[in-house]
Amino acid sequence: MQITSIDPQPWSYAQGALVTGADRILFISGQVPEAPDGTVPDDFDGQCRLAWRNVLTVLGEAGMTERNLAKVTIFLSDRRYREANGRIRREILGEHRPALTIIITGIYDEAWLLEIEAVAAA
Numbered sequence: 001m002q003i004t005s006i007d008p009q010p011w012s013y014a015q016g017a018l019v020t021g022a023d024r025i026l027f028i029s030g031q032v033p034e035a036p037d038g039t040v041p042d043d044f045d046g047q048c049r050l051a052w053r054n055v056l057t058v059l060g061e062a063g064m065t066e067r068n069l070a071k072v073t074i075f076l077s078d079r080r081y082r083e084a085n086g087r088i089r090r091e092i093l094g095e096h097r098p099a100l101t102i103i104i105t106g107i108y109d110e111a112w113l114l115e116i117e118a119v120a121a122a
Contacts, residue, residue: 001068001122002020003069003070003098003121004017004020006018012086012097012100014097014100016099019070025119025120026120026121026122028059028118030075030115030116030117031054031055031058032051032054032108033112034054034112044084047112047113048088048089051114051115052089052092054116062120062122063122064122066094066096068120069093069120070120071098071099071101071119072089072099073100073102073116075103075104075105075107075117076102076105076114077104077106077107079104
């Protein structure tokens with residue numbers, strides 16, 4: 001399986017992601033910044049890292065890593081979190097460049113500052 005970034009941007013995303021030779025596709029529901037015990041960090045950085053940890057956990061359960069991500073959609077509760085979101089996303093994804101959409105919107109629980117959903121292939 002190979003994911004080819006189409007027109008990769010320097011901000012850790014691509015205009016498109018071409019998946020070839022995949023046997024499995026994983027659709028990851030929106031992962032929120034809530035720990036298994038129900039706690040939610042107070043700050044955006046903590047919430048963003050926890051939401052990404054939850055994404056990585058689902059990937060791991062499917063035998064995948066962040067390198068398998070083809071498409072990521074991030075829902076932010078406020079555009080003021082753009083910079084921190086980008087910084088943390090780059091830390092998590094490294095050189096990997098999936099297709100990306102960021103949407104500023106209301107989030108289901110007012111305590112959550114973001115939600116991340118994704119599509120992965122292997």
